[in-house]
Amino acid sequence: MAEQVTRKSPPPKRLSEQLQVGCQQCSLSELCLPEGLSEDEFARVEALISKRRKVLRNRSLFHTSEPMEAIYAVKTGCFKNEVMSADGRTQVVGFSMAGELLGLDGIGSGAHRCEAVALEDSEVCLIPFNQIEALAAQIPTLQRHLHRLLSREIVRDQGVIMMLGTMNAEERLIAFLLNLSHRLSIRGYSPVDFYLRMSREDISSLLGLTIETVSRAFTRLKEEGLIAVEKKHVRLLDPAALKARLSTPVA
Amino acid sequence: MAEQVTRKSPPPKRLSEQLQVGCQQCSLSELCLPEGLSEDEFARVEALISKRRKVLRNRSLFHTSEPMEAIYAVKTGCFKNEVMSADGRTQVVGFSMAGELLGLDGIGSGAHRCEAVALEDSEVCLIPFNQIEALAAQIPTLQRHLHRLLSREIVRDQGVIMMLGTMNAEERLIAFLLNLSHRLSIRGYSPVDFYLRMSREDISSLLGLTIETVSRAFTRLKEEGLIAVEKKHVRLLDPAALKARLSTPVA
DNA sequence: AATCAATGTTGACATGGATCAAGTCCGCCG
DNA sequence: CGGCGGACTTGATCCATGTCAACATTGATT
Numbered sequence A, B: 001m002a003e004q005v006t007r008k009s010p011p012p013k014r015l016s017e018q019l020q021v022g023c024q025q026c027s028l029s030e031l032c033l034p035e036g037l038s039e040d041e042f043a044r045v046e047a048l049i050s051k052r053r054k055v056l057r058n059r060s061l062f063h064t065s066e067p068m069e070a071i072y073a074v075k076t077g078c079f080k081n082e083v084m085s086a087d088g089r090t091q092v093v094g095f096s097m098a099g100e101l102l103g104l105d106g107i108g109s110g111a112h113r114c115e116a117v118a119l120e121d122s123e124v125c126l127i128p129f130n131q132i133e134a135l136a137a138q139i140p141t142l143q144r145h146l147h148r149l150l151s152r153e154i155v156r157d158q159g160v161i162m163m164l165g166t167m168n169a170e171e172r173l174i175a176f177l178l179n180l181s182h183r184l185s186i187r188g189y190s191p192v193d194f195y196l197r198m199s200r201e202d203i204s205s206l207l208g209l210t211i212e213t214v215s216r217a218f219t220r221l222k223e224e225g226l227i228a229v230e231k232k233h234v235r236l237l238d239p240a241a242l243k244a245r246l247s248t249p250v251a
Numbered sequence C: 001a002a003t004c005a006a007t008g009t010t011g012a013c014a015t016g017g018a019t020c021a022a023g024t025c026c027g028c029c030g
Numbered sequence D: 001c002g003g004c005g006g007a008c009t010t011g012a013t014c015c016a017t018g019t020c021a022a023c024a025t026t027g028a029t030t
Helices: A015-020 A039-048 A129-138 A140-166 A169-186 A200-207 A211-223 A239-246 B015-020 B039-048 B129-138 B140-166 B169-186 B200-207 B211-223 B239-246
Strands: A052-055 A060-062 A070-076 A078-084 A090-097 A114-118 A122-128 A193-195 A227-230 A233-236 B052-055 B060-062 B070-076 B078-084 B090-097 B114-118 B122-128 B193-195 B227-230 B233-236
Touching: A039 A129, A039 A140, A052 A060, A070 A129, A078 B140, A090 A140, A090 A200, A090 B140, A122 A129, A129 A140, A129 B129, A129 B140, A140 A169, A140 A200, A140 B078, A140 B090, A140 B129, A140 B140, A140 B200, A169 A193, A169 A200, A169 A211, A169 A233, A169 A239, A200 A211, A200 B140, A211 A227, B039 B129, B039 B140, B052 B060, B070 B129, B090 B140, B090 B200, B122 B129, B129 B140, B140 B169, B140 B200, B169 B193, B169 B200, B169 B211, B169 B233, B169 B239, B200 B211, B211 B227
Parallel strands: none
Antiparallel strands: A052 A122, A060 A114, A070 A122, A078 A090, A078 A114, A193 A233, A227 A233, B052 B122, B060 B114, B070 B122, B078 B090, B078 B114, B193 B233, B227 B233
């Protein structure tokens, strides 16, 4: 099951090969990088992001308290972001899929404040933060993009806060599924038929519920014909009805 | 009670007077601005932040969906940050006190994603975002500072997520009080004796609870001798015990 | 094939917090 | 002064979710 990532090339890639896969060829560049870069600018950014790193399933890309020397763009696979409190509580604060950035929370203190764990064999592009920061000072478009990404992460987190603060179990699950659906569709995947990369436990942590409650919420939505679930395979049978559930609770 | 802010000068300030109160004289500059700026750099930053704006109690500094043309530093007073969902839910995502920034969430989309409401008559420094961004490109110290602030906001939000995801009512209230306490002490105020600026309703929204539950949690902590509360006046009688409550729940 | 550990589902029951309803304490305003 | 509304507290009850336990499924190991 947990086999090495070997989809793009034979066994162990050589460094020279890794370097060849640039941002220009990457279908995700429109998610990671700003539009409107000149060729020269693009090349300078690309030069910074030449390093890749593979992370096997259940391994960490970085740990809490580890010094932050780079941020990461998910190239393939999926991660969960977990924060840990002083007293040992653990909380999933989000999942990161291809084209999304990881490690932005480490900029403030210079150390990562959360742990990024691969949910499947994954690969990330390494972005040395000091260097991208220096380059951003020279390329306004890049600078603006970086600020936008940071700000969007704030907005995303506030969305999670709203979910936790105002929604019941069923609504939380629906919000979660619709959020996944939306992000998948942006990436060209089906918004109504997908496989969950994360366990019920990870979902329940993000949603601030127990796994039993999440399981029952899945079952109820299934019984009502709104979704189909078998294990990790989810189909949204009535996306409109799901969205409607998030608006006025009953009537 | 709700009188205008007139502590620093007679009745209605003239613009020329407002401009005189620069960052140099502001005791909060160490919170808003980076250390290590040269005199020249400091002056350039200061020149950008010369505008002030007063916001009366219960008035909004900005509204959701309003175009974001500036970010703000709280000079005096206190704000609540509220996000609203499409379906009309409202959620307080945090409170901002003197020296803290407001409006960072608007950078991503160019429009504010939340509403900032003054909890008392307050004053903010207006920071035109485009200009501070441009200046940051020229002053690395400033750029780094800006990134840190953005990142810290992410970390702060993740802390709220953890609170909502893992704590019970009493723990949430304790976490909230200790957080306030800490921020007040940084500003030179007593960490164990303070006045709440926000209503029980605002607190309950942030904590994802009802006002009744918040009220009962206050009462219980009071009965246990951990705090003293009369209305908005709170005293932490046993901060160590409060902190201990956040660690291992029972034993 | 047998065993085992993870993972998820389902049921029965307990409980923390929501809901509903008074009631108190204010400051405010006529 | 008296009445009124808003903010908060307190009590009684209900219910959504947590807890505990059994069981199913799956894949890994032997």
